[in-house]
Amino acid sequence: xxSTIVKxxxxxxxxxxxxxxxxxxxxxxxxxxxxxxxxxxxxxxxFLRGINRMHELIPGATAKGQILLNGEDxxxxxxxxVRLKIGMVFQRPNPFPNxxxxxxxIAGYKLNGIKLPKAERxxxxxxxxTRVALWNEVKDSLTKKGSFLSGxxxxxxxxxxxxxxxxxxxxxxxxTSALDPISTSTVEELFHELxxxxxxxxxxxxxxxxxxxxxxxxxxxxxxxxxxxxxxxMFTNPKDIRTQNYITGRFS
Amino acid sequence: METSVDKELSPARVKxxxxxxxxxxxxxxxxxxxxxxxxxxxxxxxxxxxxxxxxAVATVVLVVGIMITLAWQxxxxxxxxxLGFLWxxxxxxxxxxxxxxxxxxxxxxxxxxxxxxxxxFSFAVALFLGEYFPKGWMPxxxxxxxxxxxxxxxxxxxxxxxxxxxxxxxxxxxxxxxxAVGLGIFSSSLILAIMIIPYAASLGRSMIQMVPANLxxxxxSLGATRWEVIRMVILPYTKSGLFAGVMLSLGRAxxxxxxxxxxxGNTSLIPKxxxxxxxxxxxxxxxxxxxxxxxxYLSALIELxxxxxxxxxxxxxxxxxxxxxxxx
Amino acid sequence: xxxxxxxxxxxxxAFKTLVIVLSLACVVxxxxxxxxxxxxxxxxxxxxxxxxxxxxxGESGGGIANALVGTMIIVGTASIIAIPFGxxxxxxxxENKNSKxxxxxxxxxxxxxxxxxxxxxxVAYFWLVKPLNSxxxxxxxxxxxxxxxxxxxxxxxxxxxxxxxxxxxAAYALGMPFHRVILKVIVPCGISGIMSGVMxxxxxxxxxxxxxxxxxxxxxxLTTDITKPMQSLPLLIFNYATSPYNDWHxxxxxxxxxxLIWVLLLNIFTKLITRKWKVQL
Ligand SMILES: Nc1ncnc2c1ncn2[C@@H]1O[C@H](COP(=O)(O)OP(=O)(O)OP(=O)(O)O)[C@@H](O)[C@H]1O
Ligand SMILES: [Mg+2]
Numbered sequence: 001x002x003s004t005i006v007k008x009x010x011x012x013x014x015x016x017x018x019x020x021x022x023x024x025x026x027x028x029x030x031x032x033x034x035x036x037x038x039x040x041x042x043x044x045x046x047f048l049r050g051i052n053r054m055h056e057l058i059p060g061a062t063a064k065g066q067i068l069l070n071g072e073d074x075x076x077x078x079x080x081x082v083r084l085k086i087g088m089v090f091q092r093p094n095p096f097p098n099x100x101x102x103x104x105x106i107a108g109y110k111l112n113g114i115k116l117p118k119a120e121r122x123x124x125x126x127x128x129x130t131r132v133a134l135w136n137e138v139k140d141s142l143t144k145k146g147s148f149l150s151g152x153x154x155x156x157x158x159x160x161x162x163x164x165x166x167x168x169x170x171x172x173x174x175x176t177s178a179l180d181p182i183s184t185s186t187v188e189e190l191f192h193e194l195x196x197x198x199x200x201x202x203x204x205x206x207x208x209x210x211x212x213x214x215x216x217x218x219x220x221x222x223x224x225x226x227x228x229x230x231x232x233x234m235f236t237n238p239k240d241i242r243t244q245n246y247i248t249g250r251f252s
Numbered sequence: 253m254e255t256s257v258d259k260e261l262s263p264a265r266v267k268x269x270x271x272x273x274x275x276x277x278x279x280x281x282x283x284x285x286x287x288x289x290x291x292x293x294x295x296x297x298x299x300x301x302x303x304x305x306x307x308a309v310a311t312v313v314l315v316v317g318i319m320i321t322l323a324w325q326x327x328x329x330x331x332x333x334x335l336g337f338l339w340x341x342x343x344x345x346x347x348x349x350x351x352x353x354x355x356x357x358x359x360x361x362x363x364x365x366x367x368x369x370x371x372x373f374s375f376a377v378a379l380f381l382g383e384y385f386p387k388g389w390m391p392x393x394x395x396x397x398x399x400x401x402x403x404x405x406x407x408x409x410x411x412x413x414x415x416x417x418x419x420x421x422x423x424x425x426x427x428x429x430x431x432a433v434g435l436g437i438f439s440s441s442l443i444l445a446i447m448i449i450p451y452a453a454s455l456g457r458s459m460i461q462m463v464p465a466n467l468x469x470x471x472x473s474l475g476a477t478r479w480e481v482i483r484m485v486i487l488p489y490t491k492s493g494l495f496a497g498v499m500l501s502l503g504r505a506x507x508x509x510x511x512x513x514x515x516x517g518n519t520s521l522i523p524k525x526x527x528x529x530x531x532x533x534x535x536x537x538x539x540x541x542x543x544x545x546x547x548x549y550l551s552a553l554i555e556l557x558x559x560x561x562x563x564x565x566x567x568x569x570x571x572x573x574x575x576x577x578x579x580x
Numbered sequence: 581x582x583x584x585x586x587x588x589x590x591x592x593x594a595f596k597t598l599v600i601v602l603s604l605a606c607v608v609x610x611x612x613x614x615x616x617x618x619x620x621x622x623x624x625x626x627x628x629x630x631x632x633x634x635x636x637x638g639e640s641g642g643g644i645a646n647a648l649v650g651t652m653i654i655v656g657t658a659s660i661i662a663i664p665f666g667x668x669x670x671x672x673x674x675e676n677k678n679s680k681x682x683x684x685x686x687x688x689x690x691x692x693x694x695x696x697x698x699x700x701x702x703v704a705y706f707w708l709v710k711p712l713n714s715x716x717x718x719x720x721x722x723x724x725x726x727x728x729x730x731x732x733x734x735x736x737x738x739x740x741x742x743x744x745x746x747x748x749x750a751a752y753a754l755g756m757p758f759h760r761v762i763l764k765v766i767v768p769c770g771i772s773g774i775m776s777g778v779m780x781x782x783x784x785x786x787x788x789x790x791x792x793x794x795x796x797x798x799x800x801x802l803t804t805d806i807t808k809p810m811q812s813l814p815l816l817i818f819n820y821a822t823s824p825y826n827d828w829h830x831x832x833x834x835x836x837x838x839x840l841i842w843v844l845l846l847n848i849f850t851k852l853i854t855r856k857w858k859v860q861l
């Protein structure tokens with residue numbers, strides 16, 4: 001019933017000599033929502049950034065192994081293709097401060113030099129903003145700069161920006177950790193909406209959040225993928241002692 | 253081609269209401285076009301990367317080229333006079349004698365005199381803006397004024413010096429009973445000092461403002477007075493930064509050409525005192541370069557330029573290194 | 581209060597007074613210099629002054645049209661060379677912070693910034709005047725471009741380094757190629773800093789005289805041929821100021837005034853534009 005969309009084979013990531021992600025093998029089915037958990041510094045962000053090749057933007061960062069997107073190794077593809085197919089939302093909202101809200105949503109087209117007729121652009125903007133439940137809030141101020149919005153609104157704007165490109169996979173790195181509880185729940189509702197059409201991979205420190213939104217959970221520890229299972233199983237009946245400890249709060 | 257690419261990327265399905273399912277069976281034709289388009293982007297990306305790299309290489313080539321040009325063009329003079337060039341007391345192009353000692357002396361005298369005159373004033377302005385009155389419209393205005401004054405071209409200072417300062421200096425010289433020319437080392441130093449003050453003051457101000465507030469507060473909480481805070485906290489903390497400021501100002505003074513050329517009197521004789529006319533390295537070059545009618549003469553002027561280059565670059569580098577050390 | 585404390589407070593007050601007195605003692609005369617130059621020049625400026633050529637010695641009147649046009653051409657050409665070059669180099673330095681090439685390039689930019697302008701004039705003489713066998717405005721522009729370069733590079737580099745990495749990442753994550761990330765996101769966000777560097781460098785070179793002495797050289801006539809000697813404002817001021825003729829002094833005052841106003845306006849504009857164009861991060 002489900003096909004694999006992202007698969008990593010012996011994926012390793014390094015910062016210089018620092019071996020941060022170790023031999024990760026994971027298969028992520030299409031249209032599922034994955035939560036990635038683990039203690040701070042265990043390599044979640046690094047792994048996530050490896051998937052769309054953002055990792056290598058950091059000077060001195062290298063990677064080994066394979067990340068397969070629809071069976072194709074992203075390491076052999078040009079990063080531009082990879083990133084067009086795999087969108088990303090960051091921990092801190094980062095709308096383009098020089099662009100209006102409208103242009104922020106359409107940024108992936110506009111800044112990539114893809115010309116669209118006005119009607120189509122309007123359509124994309126409205127559609128994307130509606131998907132992230134922001135349309136009603138900003139429809140009268142589309143020409144204002146994106147940085148005037150509140151933090152939660154900015155984050156949803158960033159999600160809209162990623163959604164507008166219609167990627168196949170969306171990566172989220174602790175998308176709600178910089179947000180207040182109300183914005184957080186808005187974004188979580190959004191995940192439920194998005195998961196119908198996209199594969200979501202969400203790094204989160206919040207176990208409740210993982211339980212609420214994800215189908216499956218991956219647990220990382222010290223750079224290794226310790227366990228990857230149905231979220232329910234994972235939280236009720238973890239197999240690995242390290243997962244158990246983490247879930248029961250026995251790690252710092 | 254572009255438009256069909258766009259269709260593929262745009263959510264046409266939004267209109268048809270077909271959802272996002274089309275992604276699962278990618279339309280191979282438009283995917284190919286999208287790829288083609290992105291290939292163009294990749295090529296542009298590579299070209300851009302290479303361009304900025306070439307530009308960076310070009311800056312290195314430029315500076316190396318400048319050094320080589322100076323060294324090569326001064327070879328005649330270096331061969332004929334060697335190091336004696338620096339100590340030779342006579343500069344007489346007619347007899348092909350090229351000793352630059354008078355200009356070295358002139359340069360050092362004007363620059364150091366200018367420094368001595370300007371340091372108390374620049375330091376005062378720096379403290380005024382950086383410590384005593386860092387905020388408010390008055391200091392803001394003053395700060396902008398200082399910056400504006402720093403932007404006045406040196407040829408204008410030179411002209412003003414000729415028209416206003418030189419007569420004043422002349423009457424001063426008459427009053428104290430030295431040879432009253434007006435033009436000379438002293439006038440040049442004054443002009444240089446005027447030109448340096450705004451520059452040194454804004455450097456000093458930025459250094460003083462870098463002192464962490466908690467250090468000062470710690471001293472105040474122990475009952476220190478303003479002056480004690482300045483002496484015990486600010487001065488030690490900004491010592492090397494202020495010294496760097498002095499070095500950079502010195503570098504400016506050494507290389508300053510026009511204002512000095514206009515008021516120094518332009519003679520190749522060794523200055524007897526600070527009121528004598530003289531020449532600096534820069535002013536000799538400015539005055540004589542287009543008149544140099546035979547190769548050794550020209551070459552000697554270029555060697556002078558080479559010396560000036562080396563000295564100012566070394567002094568500037570020291571100053572910049574110190575400032576980098578402070579701002580870290 | 582004990583005597584010791586009174587003494588310490590007195591000392592502190594005395595120092596503060598000294599600082600204020602010294603500050604005013606130098607800023608006020610400096611202001612007077614500005615005012616003096618503006619006053620001496622402003623009365624000389626009229627339509628004829630701006631549109632006529634200088635008259636030969638002995639005839640009064642005449643203007644500085646040749647120098648105005650010359651300055652525009654020389655500074656314009658220098659800007660065309662130095663601004664793109666400098667911005668691109670600044671981009672390289674900020675995007676490749678730790679590369680070997682960046683280290684050397686940075687060192688060279690530092691060196692460039694310290695070279696006295698007269699020395700740059702010498703170099704331009706050997707690179708363009710000698711080979712072409714004629715003084716030319718092009719060689720002057722070349723010298724001025726070399727002087728502009730470090731200012732533009734440094735302001736670009738420093739501005740771009742201040743931009744947060746999250747901005748680059750946002751752009752890369754949308755699949756933007758490197759050149760678009762830079763030209764469409766990074767540079768527009770840093771435009772105010774870059775522009776202020778550019779404008780300050782233009783202000784700076786407009787007044788430079790020394791590098792033009794043996795490159796553009798000066799020319800009593802109007803020319804727009806960049807391979808020929810050309811007059812410029814600072815050269816005109818230098819030549820006429822050091823001449824013994826009062827008529828020429830008047831021209832020099834007028835020219836000084838114009839040059840000064842131009843430089844001051846550029847500086848003020850820079851301040852305004854920097855504030856206005858600043859992208860709120
Ligand atoms: N830019 C970097 N340069 C060098 N080392 C880094 C860098 N970023 C992360 N690291 C190292 O890589 C390791 C993993 O970092 P990573 O950011 O992937 O952890 P994480 O699981 O996302 O942690 P957190 O939950 O705190 O976000 C850390 O030990 C860190 O020291
Ligand atoms: Mg992280």
